[in-house]
Amino acid sequence: MLSVEQHIRGKWICRQCQTLTQAPVPAQVIDKGLATSGLLAHVLVVKYADHLPLYRQEHIFARAGVKLARSTLAQWVGVCGVRLQPLVDALREAILAQPILHADETPVQVLEPGSKKTHRAYLWAYTPGVFQDLSAVVYDFTPGRSGSYARTFLENWNGQLVCDDYAGYKACFEQGITEIGCMAHARRKFFELHQSAKSHIADQALQSIGQLYALEAQAAELSPQQRQHLREQHSRPIAQTLHAWMQAQVPDGSGIAKALDYSLKRWGALTRYLDDGRLPIDNNWVENQIRPIALGRNYVQPLIMLSRRQRSAYLRRSDSVGCT
Structure with a gap:
């Protein structure tokens, strides 16, 4: 498993001036x-x-x-x-040069030096769009979940941001960033309702959303232009029909009302991917990048020493040097 390396450094001496030189x-x-x-x-x-x-x-x-x-x-x-740190800085610079980004955040527990109690902090993940050429992810540790942390990281970036409906991102959209919604979150509302109540309305919504995802599976390996063409020909009519159907529904309970309301209020952001073949249908790409952090909690309680938290964020994970 381990071995000892021996480095032999030669020494030379000048016969004329007696100067010693060593590798x-x-x-x-x-x-x-x-x-x-x-x-x-x-x-x-x-x-x-x-x-x-x-x-x-x-x-x-x-x-x-x-x-x-x-x-x-x-x-x-x-x-x-x-x-x-220099690698993190370079990755951040490269990511902020991309026109499309994914963003997501997950909680971690922080233990301050001298304190016996932990408090909640967050790791934010930023990555280029799933269809972009650059494959990279940067994790940013923050002591809270305020939207100001996302604005600080993004600085003057002014592209299209794929994210969930967390209110913290709203200030970014007010500064010129374009919101791209996550269809997976809209689908999840109907899925959970169907699982718990076997709702017919939820089942109908799931079938239509499933058709949109089936088309995305076909478009995964296409060029942005080809993907855009497929969406215009097949996805947009399904989305338009789904939207009209949602508007016509009479909810039979508060659960289905909330699920419908979630999608209808965010319909513009949820279907913006139909306008650009470079955009994804959901935010699953970055959620998959951040999932290992949650997975690690099954093995060890993540505690981050406040004085070392940034170092741990650079290393991608939340169970940092404070959790030995």
């Missing part, structure tokens, strides 16, 4: 540290991608005959977070 020390992520970049990468991947907290890694290393305290591992993680 430089190989560059290390941690100055004067013994951990190689490969070992550091292993610790990070196992922690953030495989959801294995540092105390478990400590035990694994111990079984292999290597004594590595979790405090040491935590320091490594923190330093790596700082070292990754």
Whole structure:
């Protein structure tokens, strides 16, 4: 599992001036540290991608005959977070150069130094549109869920934002950003109602929305122009029929009224994808990028030390160095 690398640095001396010359020390992520970049990468991947907290890694290393305290591992993680800052900045710059972005946020628990109680903070995920050439995601840690945090991250960006209906994004739309709604959220309202009450109206809505998704599956590998043509020919008539049908319904309960109201109030944003072949039908792309954070909660309670939280955000996950 582990090996020791021996670096031999040659020394030379000038016979005339007696000047001593020695090969430089190989560059290390941690100055004067013994951990190689490969070992550091292993610790990070196992922690953030495989959801294995540092105390478990400590035990694994111990079984292999290597004594590595979790405090040491935590320091490594923190330093790596700082070292990754230029990469984060470059990714953010590249993402904000895209015309279409997805955004979503998820809660994490924060433990401030000296405090015995946690409070809720958030990780926001931003990624280019699913049909864009750039594949990247940046996670931004914030102490709250205010829409001001999204505005701060996006700064002067003025493109099309795919997101759910969280009110925090509304201020962005007032500043010129175009809202692209999430059909998956609209569908979920009817799905949950159908599961609980077997509503006929919900079933009809699900069938029509299902037709829209079936067409998107056909369009997934098409060019934006071809995708736009398919939507104009097939998706738009279905959406128009669905809209008229929703408007004509007489709700038979508060649940179906809320489901219909959700879609009707947001119909413009929900169907804006029909106008541009580069746009997706929903926000599932970024939700899939943020789902591993929730998955990790099944294995370890995520606690983020306030003084180290930004480092953890750089490393993509919420169970940070404060959760060892």
